Amino acid sequence: MTTQQIQAPFPGVFYRTPSPDEPVYVEEGQAVQAGDVIGLIEVMKQFVELKAEASGTLVSFSADNESVLEAGDVIGTLEVNE
């Protein structure tokens, strides 16, 4: 089992939900497939989907919903399926 840090590819505001009154894309501990949307990052009037780069389990989020991220900040930890 390898662990992957999910990093912000650019600075912006991180959202775990598609809109304020909807449930989160992914709960901590939930299984994800490569390409699944994990969250949104908002910058320059755009909401960009952040996708899992590999299949596995999203162990934990280190960035809070609506927190401000710099490029490279760790958003969460993914345990990658072998």
Next chain:
Amino acid sequence: MSIDVIKPGLASSIQDKGREGHYHLGIPPSGGMDQRSLIAANLLLANHEGAAVLECALMGPELRFSEARKVAACGAEMTPRVNGEVRPLNEVFEVPAGATLSFDFVKAGARLYLAIEGGIDVPERLGSRSTYALGSLGGMQGRNLQAGDTLALLPAHGRASVGRRLPSSLVPAFSKQYQLRVVPGLYAHRLTSESQAQFYAEDWTVASEADRIGYRMKGGTRLSFIDREPPFGAGDDPSNIVDACYPIGSIQVPSGSEPIILHRDAVSGGGYAMIGTVISADMDTVGQIQPHQKVRFVQVTLEEALAARARYQEVLEQLRQMA
């Protein structure tokens, strides 16, 4: 020779030095927001200093080169990689035929300028290849790059030399906190004197909406305008004026809450009071500020602004004289 866009980045557009002379008709100058870095990247390659380049905001693109070509990347610190191997910023390197050029996360600054020997070949519109996305004019079909685009290049001139490097004295320094110099006016008198002082005494945070049209600021105290009877033609909001021309760099504060610095894709006029104008010598800096970084406005006189402009022109001259 062409370049295939595999991933476009976040907001990558073709820009040159811009189309001057049409703002009075509503067409803004566009062009690279950080002109100095755009010019530096071109001059490193012995290109014409206003050749069309890629301006890449906050995240770099992934590009595949059909043939070998020399390139130079200046501006925001995003480490270039050729087939995954690190290449230097501010220095000419070659991308081999079939190779992929990509970039790491941005470490500092906001916009990287990727110049390619010869320059990007798109049709000139009103004398410029710059993209004005809001007006669907110039660049790649009037818009930012998309995956699947193919960039045509002008012929390589053969004068670019691998390893040619920008002297460290001419490499801009980036920060997370900036001072921007402002000449007050033309409508600063519409603010209360307390608000005029307050505006320059506080840190403002760049909002996430900041883009080529304008840089919106948040986090400061709401500004108060002096009570008045709206003149004929002005809106009812205290921040409204009878429509006037907006200079590039002018700062408007709709309803007094969030100042907006207009940049190179701005609308040319409207009905918001401009409380000051960021001096031309600091406009490149504005284009390199990331959302959520801090800005402090510093009041200067017109004479100080002109002296700063002369110093800025000296730096451009040093770039042109670079060995």
